[in-house]
Amino acid sequence: MSAPNLIIGVDIGGTKIAAGLISDNGDLKRSVVVPTLAEGGFKVSLKQVFAAIGGILSMDGINRRSVKGIGICAPGPLDPTRGIVFNPPNLPGWKNIDIVSRVKRKFKIDARLENDANAAAMAEMVWGAARGHKDIFYVTVSTGIGTGIIINEKIYHGKNGMAGEGGHMTINYDDKSAVCGCGQIGCVEALASGTYTENRLKEKLKRSPRRKTILRSMTGGDIDKITMRVIARAARKKDEFATQTIKEQGELLGVWVGGMISLLDPEIIVIGGGVSMIGELIFREIRKSAYCHTINIFAKKTPIVRAKLKKDSGIFGAASIFMRK
Numbered sequence: 040m041s042a043p044n045l046i047i048g049v050d051i052g053g054t055k056i057a058a059g060l061i062s063d064n065g066d067l068k069r070s071v072v073v074p075t076l077a078e079g080g081f082k083v084s085l086k087q088v089f090a091a092i093g094g095i096l097s098m099d100g101i102n103r104r105s106v107k108g109i110g111i112c113a114p115g116p117l118d119p120t121r122g123i124v125f126n127p128p129n130l131p132g133w134k135n136i137d138i139v140s141r142v143k144r145k146f147k148i149d150a151r152l153e154n155d156a157n158a159a160a161m162a163e164m165v166w167g168a169a170r171g172h173k174d175i176f177y178v179t180v181s182t183g184i185g186t187g188i189i190i191n192e193k194i195y196h197g198k199n200g201m202a203g204e205g206g207h208m209t210i211n212y213d214d215k216s217a218v219c220g221c222g223q224i225g226c227v228e229a230l231a232s233g234t235y236t237e238n239r240l241k242e243k244l245k246r247s248p249r250r251k252t253i254l255r256s257m258t259g260g261d262i263d264k265i266t267m268r269v270i271a272r273a274a275r276k277k278d279e280f281a282t283q284t285i286k287e288q289g290e291l292l293g294v295w296v297g298g299m300i301s302l303l304d305p306e307i308i309v310i311g312g313g314v315s316m317i318g319e320l321i322f323r324e325i326r327k328s329a330y331c332h333t334i335n336i337f338a339k340k341t342p343i344v345r346a347k348l349k350k351d352s353g354i355f356g357a358a359s360i361f362m363r364k
């Protein structure tokens with residue numbers, strides 16, 4: 040029997056770069072994490088990318104000939120077909136960088152590039168919650184909202200490689216308080232991501248200092264320390280204000296997910312990211328709202344489930360792009 044193929048997955052983030060060696064059956068064999076040193080500019084952070092990959096290849100017992108590829112995922116905007124990173128806000132100096140050809144040249148191993156949400160969608164299909172499905176809508180809800188669309192086992196890229204930016208669909212253009220990081224008003228990201236939900240809750244509490252909630256005592260009276268994690272904990276303790284906040288967030292996400300079901304009629308919807316850790320408390324609301332806000336008469340048969348790959352999901356995402364064309 041031949042040895043399994045090995046793939047290196049590299050997840051380039053604004054603060055750290057994680058690389059790992061994964062076998063095609065989804066075993067993470069080795070991994071390293073190095074700081075991105077993004078503030079040092081492109082040359083410094085590229086060196087860190089090389090150091091992470093080199094770190095894996097130089098580990099004991101690694102036969103580089105068994106490594107069939109290096110999958111790279113990075114924040115967008117980027118062009119996966121040409122392997123170019125345009126100018127992500129958290130990677131200063133990375134302007135029109137042909138990262139794929141640089142990595143290929145340096146290591147003499149095939150390489151591919153994908154944006155992080157698309158890669159995470161692929162990993163869920165190959166090794167995670169969407170195994171066995173071909174048409175998948177993937178969502179990650181944490182500081183922002185990222186999405187990935189998989190049609191017939193392939194990532195849908197669109198004409199310029201820019202498709203799948205579902206987090207920037209407007210769900211309320213009237214809400215002038217919901218200004219999104221992208222500059223638009225009322226994107227679902229600006230209304231229902233973890234960061235925006237936290238911020239809105241903090242503002243409400245500051246405006247109503249007498250509102251009853253255990254959130255204040257949970258953070259020693261410092262409202263600014265309230266995070267989604269704290270909100271979820273308070274909701275589990277039946278705090279009404281926290282529960283209401285999560286219900287509203289779930290409902291907003293559901294309105295948008297319902298639209299996605301109308302548009303894509305996917306086999307499964309997988310939701311990952313920090314907010315998905317809240318669990319059934321929010322999934323219940325998302326499902327209820329999504330199934331109401333769609334024209335698809337089969338919507339209730341569309342599972343809306345939690346992502347399976349959590350820890351090292353970036354590495355799995357990057358590696359998974361070598362599992363499919």
Ligand SMILES: [Zn+2]
Nearest residue numbers: 207219221226
């Ligand atoms: Zn936006």
